[in-house]
Amino acid sequence: MMDDVDRIMAVMAAAFDPHYGEAWSRRQIEDALTLGNCHYLLIDAAEGPAGFALSRTGFEEEELLLLAVRPEFRGRGLGRSLLDHLEQAARKRGARRILLEMRRGNPAERLYSTFGFLKIGERKDYYRLSDGSRVDAITFAAALSPATPAG
């Protein structure tokens, strides 16, 4: 039977273009989840796992480490829904903002900017691609309003 790490890895294998080297190994995912400060969200479709988000909780902030939707499920709002749920969960954990880092030119930027992320920094030539070329990393942040008491 598929466990959640299998589900995450199934989406990972389908969603990330190997050219960019962004996908994590199973070991990296297992290590992140063993540490206890990382959290994941998974969306299951009838056909199988469709998308996930992995984040790390820090002091008053949450870092989005991975966000992925299988190509055949894209453009239906699943990415946005994962960000919505992450925002709610992070707020409950006390986060005041969400951070993420993305390679320059990733089409996901459109999703992030409509979601309210603003560019706060960049690291020149941070990522190395499969052909040896380098791409800048761009850091984005989105402010979160404080959690409202449940009721």
Ligand SMILES: CC(C)(COP(=O)(O)OP(=O)(O)OC[C@H]1O[C@@H](n2cnc3c(N)ncnc32)[C@H](O)[C@@H]1OP(=O)(O)O)[C@@H](O)C(=O)NCCC(=O)NCCS
């Ligand atoms: C980024 C990613 C998670 C977005 O997932 P998604 O489920 O398609 O996202 P949504 O459906 O919520 O769409 C987000 C926006 O992009 C547009 N969009 C994204 N993919 C689309 C597609 N295939 N067809 C049409 N529109 C698309 C949507 O119109 C939407 O914009 P809008 O709300 O302003 O109209 C997905 O493209 C992905 O897995 N990419 C590869 C992995 C990656 O690079 N992740 C981010 C870095 S870790």
